[in-house]
Amino acid sequence: MDFRTQVAAAGATSQLAVDALLLLIAADTVPAGLDDAIAAAVSDAVRDGDLVLKAGKTLYLHRLPGLKSSRLAVAVAGKDTPKAVKAAAAAGLALLKAQGIKHVGVQIAGVEALQAGHAEAVAAAVGDAAYLYRTTKPSAPAAPALSRITVLARDKAEAERLAGGLSCGAAIAKGVTLARELANRPGNHCTPSDLAAEARRLGKQYKLKVDVLDRKAIEALGMGSFLAVAQGSDQPPRFIVVHYNGAAKKQAPVVLVGKGITFDTGGISLKPGEGMDEMKFDMGGAASVLGTLCAVAELGAKVNLIGVIAASENMPGGKAVKPGDVVTSMSGQTIEILNTDAEGRLVLCDALTYTERFKPAVVVDIATLTGACVIALGAVRSGLFSPDDGLAGELLAAGDAALDPCWRMPVDEEYDEALKSNFADMGNIGGRPGGSITAAMFLKRFTGKLRWAHLDIAGTAWKSGAAKGATGRPVGLLTHYVLSQGQ
Template sequence: MDFRTQVTAPGATSRFNADALLIVLAGDKLPAGLDEPLAKAIEQAVALDDYAFKSGKLAYLRAVDGVKAPRVAVAHAANASAKALKAAAAAGFGALKGLGVKHVAIQLAGFGELQGVHAEAVAAAAGDAVYLYRTTKPSAPPAPKLEKLTLLAGTKAEGSALNGGFERAAAIVEGVTLARELANRPGNHCTPTILANEARKMAKANGLRIEVLDKKAIEAIGMGSFLAVAQGSDEPPRFIVMHYQGAAKSAAPVVLVGKGITFDTGGISLKPGAEMDEMKFDMGGAASVIGTMRAIAQLKPKLNVVGIVAATENMPGGRAVKPGDVVTSLSGQTIEILNTDAEGRLILCDALTYTERFKPAVVVDIATLTGACVIALGNHRSGLFSADDALAAELLAAGDAALDPCWRMPVDEDYDEGLKSNFADMANIGGRAGGAITAAMFLKRFTSKLRWAHLDIAGTAWKSGAAKGATGRPVGLLTHFVLSQVK
């Protein structure tokens, strides 16, 4: 999509040439500064009870006298925050969806001086509006025709700020779209091999260097924990390493590690059948890493980034790992596998150890790791785990800036007690209580040489029910975080 900013003089909005005009208002009355034809049309809609200055209200006005755009949508934001703007803009785009609109001009009123966050909020709403999954659904309706979005600014300073926001937003939208597309694909259309091929395709198109390790190479390295999860599947595992170089080769990179369970049956500890289809989303962490690398390649920040994906299926079978089996991880630590459905941590622990070879500045792993995190935080915030206060603060700030929020959870040593084993250095699960925390504590045992954080996105990577589908989170958070690491 083409995102643009246009500085307009007072009264020029009505004369702006676009297929549709979207007005987003904040406040409990008509804000000052609207063109007279628009203000008059909105006041008339209010008088007819077709619109009100209340959160969630929406009006569609056609052929407004004195307005060049043939369609006008008016949406009201709950307040002047970027979050409220995104929700209101999404409603406005929804009103225009299916109308053959290719170019939308947007005016914001009541939001104060416009900043980059406003552009990002509008772009994110537009990206959501036009995305349509089609890979295995050829009967899907045509995708929305929206191709161009112009955000109107009142001053050159606003225009400059909005342009900066759009630059970030355009890359993030591309990354989110790619992450959603990969995660939405059924397991038979997104095996580890297919996922690796898609990562190769993205890397080649965006000038990234990529390595894909096959099973033989993974065995040679000694990733016994990763291979234990993979051994029950006929589909071979893949270990994907993507490199973006924006600084000197000697500069320590930011490393992102994604869980890539392309389908999770639970293995021998088989999951219930209900909603098991949604376990195609268990590679949401991997999808977000690939999407973030796509965004970073477009933005070209002056630092180095490595994106790692450990990809496999988790299947039952005659060769599958069993509860009680003990495996040796790449770190040399042994693990008693008490539950084969706690497999994400088993592939991530080897991936985290692998990152040590890059002497990274910071490592963040991203995983749809635990149902316990969904119970703790619901579907609004991802779980953030880190013993590093400064790193946790940076990730929290990045999530807020991207409207992709997370919430910090504890990693107190007391929680580590539940991982004790009589037969190995550790067990792969603790008790039911604090399950998301004990999962993070398991990963922490493999990060003594790293500045590390863990994001549990089990509640945020996809939606269930009528709106079932991948969200592309936390590509926005990760992109903002990587950009914040440029010194």
């Protein structure tokens, strides 16, 4: 996708040589400054009741007199925030999606001074609109023809701000698309080995160092907890490490750790059959790590970033781990596996211990970890857990900036009591009450040497129902956070 800005003087918008003009109105009245032909058409539509100036309302006009473009789509944001602009852009693009349009000019009206965030919001909406899953669906419609977006500015300074936002937004959109694509692929098309191959492809594209450890190497590291999850599957596990070096070697890296369960049956603690197909999304954390690496590399950020992915399936079988089994983690701590469907924390704990060797500035793990987090926060915000107030604040700010929000959850020591075991250093579950919190407390036991945060994306990594599919979250949040560490 070609994103660019263009300064449009008064009266010039109507003469733009584009396939369609998308007008986003960030106000509850017809904004001043519109070209005469556009202002008259919008005013007439409002007067006649064809357009209501409320958020979410849209209007399509064809071959409007005085407009060089044959198509004008109008979408109302209602407010001047990037969030409102993104929603309006998505609604407006939906009007144009089926028309084979290649070049769209975007005018955001009703905002006193457009900022980078407004342009980034448009890029995000375009990325969502342009994505189409085709890997295992050859009957899907042809890919959208849309290939160029021009966002209009009123002066050179505004154009420079918008260009910065478009650059960031385009990179994040590319990372989000990668994460969505990987998570959408069925379990037989995205095995641990396939995930490793995708990491290598990304490494080749952006000249990243990629290490992939096989079962023998994982065993040599003493990752007994990770291997316990993998032992029930015929698909071999893979431990994937990707290095992006954009800063001096002496700069401590940011490390992102992704849960890469490419299919989760629950193991011996078998999940109900209904909806189990959605457990292909259980590698959403791993997908977001690769998506973030893609976005950061695309931007050439001046930061050192390492992505770590523990990839395996969680399957039942004669070799599968059983409830009550005790395993030894890489840290030396023993774990009583009370429920084999609480497997994400078992692969993550060894991955967190592994990250100590990098002497990281910070470690953030990302996982579709608990149904309890879905109950707590729904599909709007990801769950954020960290004992570090500063880190939590930075991640919250990054999520807000990216329109990819999270919500901080407690990690009070009292919650840790639920993990006590009579037969090991800890159990892997703590009961139903506060389930997302006790899962985080389990991980916290392996982070004593780390500045650490945990993102539970079980409610935000994918959608169910008619819109079933991966969202690519929290690539935006993570990218904004990583970029902030390179400033």
